[in-house]
Amino acid sequence: MQHKVIDMQNVVIRFAGDSGDGMQLTGTLFADASALYGNEISTFPDYPAEIRAPQGTVSGVSGFQVHIGSGEVHTPGDFCDVLVAMNPAALKANAKWTKPTATIIIDIDAFDEAGIKRAGYATLDPFVELKIEDRNIIPSPITTLTKESLKESGLDNKSILRSKNMFTLGMCFFLFNRSLDHTYEYLEDKFKKKPKLIEANKKVLFDGFNYASNIHAIPNTYMVQPAPQEKGVYRNINGNQATAWGLLAASEKSGIPLFCGSYPITPATGILEELAIHKYLGVKTMQAEDEIAGICTAIGAAYAGNFAVTTTSGPGLSLKSEAMGLAMITELPLVIVDVQRGGPSTGIPTKTEQTDLAQALYGRNGECPIAVMAAHSPSHCFDAAFYAGKYAMEHMMPVILLTEGFLGNGSEPWKIPSMKDYPEIHPPIIDSCEGPYKPYHRDPETFVRKWALPGKAGLEHRVGGLEKNPDGVISSDPINHEKMCAARAEKVARMANFIPKQEVIGADKADVLVVGWGGTFGHLYSAVQQMRSEGKSVALAHFDYINPLPKNTAEVFARYKKIIVCELNSGQFVDYLRAKLPDFKYLQYNKVQGQPFIVKEIVDAVNNIL
Amino acid sequence: MAYTAQDFKSNQEVRWCPGCGDHAVLASIHRALPEVCEALGYTKERIVFVSGIGCSSRLPYYMNTFGFHGIHGRATAISTGMKVANPKLSIWQATGDGDALAIGGNHFIHAVRRNIDINIILFNNQIYGLTKGQYSPTSKLGTITKTSPYGTVENPFNPGALALGAGSTFFARGLDSEIKLTQEILVAAAKNDGTSIVEMLVNCVIFNDGAHATISDREYRADRTIILRHGEPMIFGKNNDKGLIFRNRKLEVVTIGQDGITVDDLLVHDANCKEVGIHNLLVNMKYPDYPVALGVIRNVKENTYDDNVRDQLKEVEAKSTIKCMDDLLHSGATWVVE
Numbered sequence: 001m002q003h004k005v006i007d008m009q010n011v012v013i014r015f016a017g018d019s020g021d022g023m024q025l026t027g028t029l030f031a032d033a034s035a036l037y038g039n040e041i042s043t044f045p046d047y048p049a050e051i052r053a054p055q056g057t058v059s060g061v062s063g064f065q066v067h068i069g070s071g072e073v074h075t076p077g078d079f080c081d082v083l084v085a086m087n088p089a090a091l092k093a094n095a096k097w098t099k100p101t102a103t104i105i106i107d108i109d110a111f112d113e114a115g116i117k118r119a120g121y122a123t124l125d126p127f128v129e130l131k132i133e134d135r136n137i138i139p140s141p142i143t144t145l146t147k148e149s150l151k152e153s154g155l156d157n158k159s160i161l162r163s164k165n166m167f168t169l170g171m172c173f174f175l176f177n178r179s180l181d182h183t184y185e186y187l188e189d190k191f192k193k194k195p196k197l198i199e200a201n202k203k204v205l206f207d208g209f210n211y212a213s214n215i216h217a218i219p220n221t222y223m224v225q226p227a228p229q230e231k232g233v234y235r236n237i238n239g240n241q242a243t244a245w246g247l248l249a250a251s252e253k254s255g256i257p258l259f260c261g262s263y264p265i266t267p268a269t270g271i272l273e274e275l276a277i278h279k280y281l282g283v284k285t286m287q288a289e290d291e292i293a294g295i296c297t298a299i300g301a302a303y304a305g306n307f308a309v310t311t312t313s314g315p316g317l318s319l320k321s322e323a324m325g326l327a328m329i330t331e332l333p334l335v336i337v338d339v340q341r342g343g344p345s346t347g348i349p350t351k352t353e354q355t356d357l358a359q360a361l362y363g364r365n366g367e368c369p370i371a372v373m374a375a376h377s378p379s380h381c382f383d384a385a386f387y388a389g390k391y392a393m394e395h396m397m398p399v400i401l402l403t404e405g406f407l408g409n410g411s412e413p414w415k416i417p418s419m420k421d422y423p424e425i426h427p428p429i430i431d432s433c434e435g436p437y438k439p440y441h442r443d444p445e446t447f448v449r450k451w452a453l454p455g456k457a458g459l460e461h462r463v464g465g466l467e468k469n470p471d472g473v474i475s476s477d478p479i480n481h482e483k484m485c486a487a488r489a490e491k492v493a494r495m496a497n498f499i500p501k502q503e504v505i506g507a508d509k510a511d512v513l514v515v516g517w518g519g520t521f522g523h524l525y526s527a528v529q530q531m532r533s534e535g536k537s538v539a540l541a542h543f544d545y546i547n548p549l550p551k552n553t554a555e556v557f558a559r560y561k562k563i564i565v566c567e568l569n570s571g572q573f574v575d576y577l578r579a580k581l582p583d584f585k586y587l588q589y590n591k592v593q594g595q596p597f598i599v600k601e602i603v604d605a606v607n608n609i610l
Numbered sequence: 611m612a613y614t615a616q617d618f619k620s621n622q623e624v625r626w627c628p629g630c631g632d633h634a635v636l637a638s639i640h641r642a643l644p645e646v647c648e649a650l651g652y653t654k655e656r657i658v659f660v661s662g663i664g665c666s667s668r669l670p671y672y673m674n675t676f677g678f679h680g681i682h683g684r685a686t687a688i689s690t691g692m693k694v695a696n697p698k699l700s701i702w703q704a705t706g707d708g709d710a711l712a713i714g715g716n717h718f719i720h721a722v723r724r725n726i727d728i729n730i731i732l733f734n735n736q737i738y739g740l741t742k743g744q745y746s747p748t749s750k751l752g753t754i755t756k757t758s759p760y761g762t763v764e765n766p767f768n769p770g771a772l773a774l775g776a777g778s779t780f781f782a783r784g785l786d787s788e789i790k791l792t793q794e795i796l797v798a799a800a801k802n803d804g805t806s807i808v809e810m811l812v813n814c815v816i817f818n819d820g821a822h823a824t825i826s827d828r829e830y831r832a833d834r835t836i837i838l839r840h841g842e843p844m845i846f847g848k849n850n851d852k853g854l855i856f857r858n859r860k861l862e863v864v865t866i867g868q869d870g871i872t873v874d875d876l877l878v879h880d881a882n883c884k885e886v887g888i889h890n891l892l893v894n895m896k897y898p899d900y901p902v903a904l905g906v907i908r909n910v911k912e913n914t915y916d917d918n919v920r921d922q923l924k925e926v927e928a929k930s931t932i933k934c935m936d937d938l939l940h941s942g943a944t945w946v947v948e
Binding site for chain 2: 038248261325464474
């Protein structure tokens, strides 16, 4: 049948099903195909902590949202234009994220009485109950058609049912005029050793595509044209992968081998997994026996002359606290990556938050300031990790890099940089010294000490957790202790002389300055741009460097009438700003729901104070 | 150049209590290292002493080598990272019964399991000394201390049994006052590629005086301990007339000359035997039923973690076409925007 093709600038699609339904893969394949086509994209996996929660229940629903656009895309989108719901529970959990104009594709086979009851509906009419009966609902017998499609495949029933997601993906490819080629290539690579599965999956995908083209329920298809993009070679990257690659890049630029000691923890594990793949670049990864061993092996590696890293999430950062103090007082380079998740304690491990900032800034015994940086988008994790490594090695100190589950798991197209555009890294390693080596003698400008590696004759020395005098001799002298604490703090403070100035997006002077940090950048940027296009006097200062703050921070704040600090916690950055720069009045907008901001709520919050 | 003990002594004042068993172990270390360097071709700068927290963990300050004084319980993890980062280093760890077996127990068993090439000297005085006298995981059942005024109600670890249970390739036991024996053990530990555990029975004159007196007292030491040496019969006693045999599925103490027993009937120590059964029996021997075993009890060759790490890196590096970051950045699915 004939379909009208409608051009759209932006489309948000949400795939939702049981956590075993393969929705993360379906979403990823759709995103990849769109990125290859030239769309701007941003993705947001929203999955439960359980690997296989009870089937058909709301707690087991796994979702993956993709935002594709022919213009700039900075968030995974607030509400979706298309929702794919593989069962009644998926519909129930996600209906609230659909636009009033949304198309909803459901597997009608799953909407039997048992399925509806299992999802906890009060009635047998989910659409009325959810007040979405006026959405464009496309009930499709996805299970039946998948079985039909594969009845001669020779696959067992379980494998056949597992291919339902490919049928759905085929339907979506038709709906958005996407080629199947990319997914074909993926399947050929993935099932290299199982040709039967290649053929089966390709067939289901193709049948889903054809089914969508034949039904009357889909009168229109949609076209999202390629976005105008800078020339270059692109790839998709998620935040955890980008973090791992940024660390590898810092290792290459410094010529110092990379060591990563970590313990698996959601949502940070991807970094350790990614680094483990690239052992051929010389990276030594060690899956330690616990979080503490993760950081302590890293500290040992740093002492021995490696670029040492440990990666974790909030609970792991808590466990590493004492050892972070050790890295700080021994003044060894170390990058600690915290992919933040919902806390406290185990909290909501698969959901995103910015609630570890206070822990990163203050969570240690004694006077123990540590440099804190943050990444602001999945691909920015590369630069953030690179510079965390650069500052750690050049300034001989631990650096905490905060990312978020939202960034670690989220992906976006990334124009591949060239390593020649990144600066060299020069750690202060010495080969010899006159007289005995004194570990805490400092560069008068930077307060940085020298790095003397075991194995080099004449540099024998001892460092450790006990307070020392500048010569490296144990000292509990009161004045020495105060001086050493001050010197270590001053070294961190002087990193401000090396980091970029804080930039502002929008006018130099305006009524409201929106202030944010970390993974909320996309939402805050989209909100501010939208308001500016409406003629509102708003600008955005988004911080990548938190401790120390950029040197011009006060000068920036002074140019705006009102400052509103927006963050996914109860006000940890704003508290820090109030302590550091008390001359300004700060308003705040906070959310602690384990979910990213939506653009609209930021716009509303800012409008309220304009 | 040949080193002497003097080369390994630092200029720091040793601050252990007078009469502490740690002094003797330190002296043994100072004396053993020249021989270690000679035997293995090490230069002094390759040697690193690592420690955690506790009396014995002050040791790195008393060594004129590289040193790292860590935090409580974590020295094993720190040593592990150091060795992986630079396998050329000769890593020595000083730790105590609390540091290694209580707060650091997890790191201890995992180091042993991995068989990373480090030498762990475990100073076992069966007490927390630096915190002034609380019971430790090796304190005997019923020990009265400040935190167990009515006696402990928990069983102690036997560090040897724990190590062997975790898959140890090298376990030796020394006695603080037996400086020559300790020296011999330390050289053997250094020669073993893998995690070498050296349990040193040390006295704490202040909080647990006579910790090991029942076996260490000069008067009956020879009768209550047995020094095991690979290839030699298991013989002990003041008059060298006692020995160990294996009968009825257990070890048995016999007297040479009684019941027709001769030296030839005694067990011959095989420290290199991979089968752990007899080593287990030996580490578990307790006075008064048996003499306590000293010397190198187990010394077997297995692959080390650090070697495996190195070999795997080489292997994957040789196979990979990705040689640098720019290669990696352009690997996999990419597309061009013209």
